[in-house]
Amino acid sequence: MITDIEVNKPVPIVPEKQLELFNHTTDVMLTIKALEAGKLVLITEFYSNGLLLLKALKIHLNKKMTCRSFKEQREYRSEYRKLTNLILIAIVDHKLIVKKAPFIGWLEKFYPYNNNFLLTFPQIQGLNSAWQWYQNGISIPVLRNKVHPYYGTYFPTRFEHLELFDNWLKRYQGPKKSAIDIGFGSGVLSFQMIKHGFQKICGTDTNPNAVVGLTDFMKDTKLSRKIELDFGDLFGKFRKQTELIVFNPPWLPESYDLDSMDKAIYYDKNLFSVFFAEAKQRLLPEGKLVLLFSNLAQIINITKEHPIEKELSEGGRFQLEKCLKKKVKTASEKTKRDQYWRSSEEVQLWVLTNK
Structure with a gap:
């Protein structure tokens, strides 16, 4: 049962050593030195004190580290993440005990039997943002209705x-009996296909939160009769051949100097070879395989290899019908990140057919 899947959520913290306390009267630099020494810091009095410490930490790291290249930005984020995960905040009876704190519905939903514990301040920020997105919904230009992404679920910001x-779906002239959406996330691609007349979508995702969240969102609506979900890798339980397979894979190869792997962003070396082999078995003879990708990995010099081009030249399974490309909007002037390569970045839609 999909409802029995256990979602990913922050693990409650029970500190084994004494905590440093921080409020607006505490010496900020002494607290930052404590963080750099690996000590845990508890935010007290007001929620805004946590924001104050984060701001000071960013200023401190910006003075110590340069952030010009993609690699340097990644190192900065890694150090920032390490230090901020030592900043804690207390939860009692599903509420933050500091004053003027936001209400976060996930706390009761995820920890119904745990009334007194700590989480890191970044975890609380993530839970808070996710609760606002879940409650208020997010507008996606290609959809009529908002999506309400569940906590810990990928949703597009570009x-x-x-x-x-x-645009490709508008011009698609093939049959629309069924399609498979690999890694459906918050369901956007599936919703697009339903909007354009597909009768049945089979969606898979390895993220339990995506499965639980989209199931919760659809409930007993018409969507739940048109979209069938499975918690599984790539094609999961779906064995029948279909007219259309859609995959928006991660756009960057995994890098072993990262502290953690985000499967929505980074792909492992075997992903595409396994995917194309399985797709060959699931695609009807006249069917189409659509992949959404980007040249990001090439322009930031992570790799010269393009996994779709490699499949076309070496795989012997598929041939190219068309490749559509679109330039990415330049970064906001307020944002220093990504400005150095986004002028060269383009997204790509690859349509492959059986050989």
Whole structure:
């Protein structure tokens, strides 16, 4: 049962050593030195004190580290993540005990039997943002209705690839009995296909939160009769051949100097070879395989290899019908990150057919 899947959520913290306390009267630099020494810091009095410490930490790290290249930005984020995960905040009876704190519905939903514990301040920020997105919904330009992403579920913040897919769907003349959406996330690609007349979508995801969240969102609506979900890797339990397979894979190869792997962003070395082999078995003879991708890995010099081009030249399974491309909007002037390569970045929609 999908409802029996256990979601990923922050693990409650029970500190084994004494905590440093921080409020607006505490010496900020002494607290930052304590963090750099690996000590745990508890935010007290007001929620805003946590924000104050994060701001000071960013200023401190910006003075110590340069952030010009993609690699340097990644190192900065890694150090920032390490230190901020030592900053804690207390939860009692599903509420933050500091004053003027936001209400976060996930606390009762995820920890119904745990009334007194700690989480890191970044975890609380993540839970808070996710609760606002879940409650208020997010507008996606290619959809009529908002999506309500569940905690810990990928949702798009850039839309060029979705616009490419929507324009392709408008011109699609093939049968629309069924499609498979690999790694459906918050369901955007599935919703696009339903909007354009597909009768049945089979969606898979390895993220339990995505499965639980989309199941909760659809409930007993018409969508739940048109979209069938499975908690599984790649094609999961779905064995029948289909007219259309859609995959928006991670766009960057995994890098072993990262502290953690985000499967929505980084792909392992075997992902594409396994995917194309399984797709060959699931695609009807006249069916189409659509992949949404980007040239990001090439322009930031992580790799010269393009996994779709490699499949076309070496795989012997598929041939190229078309490749549509769209330039990515330049970064906001307020954002220093990504400005150095986004002028060269383009999203790609690859349509492959059986050989």
